[in-house]
């Protein structure tokens with residue numbers, strides 16, 4: 387029998403992606419309201435993290451996007467469909483630049499315009515997934531935002547650079 391290090395022990399208590407997606411709710415089913423997600427994401431987390439919430443949400447999304455281990459862009463589009471993140475369009479797909487538009491964004495569609503972009507988690511998620519698929523360092527910038535800035539879609543400009551070998 388192998389002995390666990392404290393780090394392994396701590397990790398063994400983390401909720402992994404696959405485990406989080408085990409849902410057993412015989413009466414209520416898989417779906418919860420968009421409202422619950424928004425209250426957690428836009429109200430509760432921003433309330434405790436303040437200005438740091440945007441960066442934290444981006445990094446959390448990026449880590450999650452990488453950890454999904456997706457191999458093809460289509461897999462990501464399927465996941466977005468299943469999770470109802472939004473309606474995803476990719477109007478530009480070039481070597482060093484990708485544009486992703488999210489219509490009916492889960493985070494912000496329908497909000498009274500707030501005056502700043504809001505969908506940092508989604509941006510990070512997209513960047514993480516793209517980085518793991520194309521194996522290039524990927525940064526997403528949210529250029530347009532439905533609920534944040536009053537645009538038609540939440541648009542993310544992805545900048546791709548070679549992964550630096552260390």
Ligand SMILES: [Zn+2]
Nearest residue numbers: 505531532540
């Ligand atoms: Zn947005």
